[in-house]
């Protein structure tokens with residue numbers, strides 16, 4: 001309750017709120033003020049003309065619990081609310097303060113029933129959930145706390161006050177060590193914190209402990225093949241293995257395959273830590289194998305970071321961390337490949353290949369298909385990662401031509 005009260009009245013009022021009413025435009029930014037503020041029309045329209053409005057945020061000191069509660073609420077809202085309700089991503093943050101982002105939702109209920117209010121009141125019974133409702137009177141809009149079930153609490157009005165757009169999209173504030181990990185210890189810690197609720201974490205950590213050994217002398221070249229799904233990575237990496245007499249490795253490595261589905265169903269914090277650790281295990285395998293032969297790697301850190309950043313950052317490509325941001329920096333303790341090639345094909349060709357393949361798609365792959373914005377962000381994030389940056393390969397020609405193109409690139413560099 002103390003946290004909720006702070007959120008309502010105290011330090012958290014200096015926060016800025018961002019609501020993604022429309023993923024193709026800027027979020028709507030506002031702060032809260034105890035004195036009424038005259039709002040211009042755009043805000044008046046969004047806050048009050050069309051249905052009942054609520055916001056919901058999750059506050060919790062335990063990051064695992066917070067991530068799981070957020071995911072659970074997202075699921076609850078998707079099944080419990082009526083079709084007349086729109087759910088938007090919303091967040092609150094302190095401008096330029098890293099890790100200050102608190103994720104939540106904005107709910108617009110255009111129905112004539114009280115269903116959404118009842119659902120939200122039930123959710124608010126959890127001590128880490130804070131729900132507000134929004135009211136409008138003339139040119140003023142305010143927020144007040146939704147009274148929990150069986151509790152009539154005197155609500156304090158906080159008036160909506162327009163705020164300047166954030167220089168960087170707020171979601172970028174929390175990427176480090178929540179979505180992308182820049183050293184092994186940080187990812188390791190996340191799984192360690194999960195061992196009680198996800199017993200498989202222990203087994204993954206055991207595998208990490210057993211396999212670690214990333215040092216590598218001047219061995220054979222290590223070439224990573226990256227790209228969105230169905231761009232031809234498997235086809236190319238297998239052809240390269242044969243033509244170069246190379247060892248083919250993957251990230252995540254085969255030893256993590258039994259755990260992948262489990263971690264894919266977890267919120268980003270846990271899921272991304274799992275993939276990050278997978279890269280370190282693969283790095284240990286690369287270290288050994290590259291002493292014997294050239295190594296081809298199907299996906300590595302570029303994939304882990306690009307998918308994580310593109311998922312964490314809502315909306316448009318412009319919302320991504322800007323080129324040169326430290327968020328695109330290779331982890332200090334992860335083995336660096338000699339060459340990273342990014343396979344690209346047109347969206348139409350990718351869809352054709354996906355359809356021809358006709359196999360089950362993971363949720364994320366299915367999302368790629370429908371979500372053009374997400375695909376563009378993944379590809380752009382790939383291109384922004386530096387040191388090593390990826391070399392773009394046009395993978396639309398036939399498999400044989402793509403192989404020749406890549407052999408040419410490798411030969412130029414290594415005379416293999």
Ligand SMILES: Nc1ncnc2c1ncn2[C@@H]1O[C@H](COP(=O)(O)OP(=O)(O)OP(=O)(O)O)[C@@H](O)[C@H]1O
Pocket residue numbers: 227228229230231232233234235236353354356357395396397398399400402
């Ligand atoms: N150069 C190419 N031209 C036409 N079709 C191709 C080419 N390369 C691969 N394909 C076909 O496209 C489909 C996807 O290829 P592949 O499985 O190699 O992609 P991928 O990048 O490994 O996918 P994923 O990441 O989802 O495993 C397959 O049916 C494959 O036969």
Ligand SMILES: Nc1ccn([C@H]2C[C@H](O)[C@@H](COP(=O)(O)O)O2)c(=O)n1
Pocket residue numbers: 229251252275278279299300301303304305307308362364
């Ligand atoms: N090194 C890796 C490999 C994969 N991922 C994640 C990113 C996508 O969610 C998904 C794609 O893998 P695929 O379906 O092609 O096997 O896995 C990652 O984060 N890091």
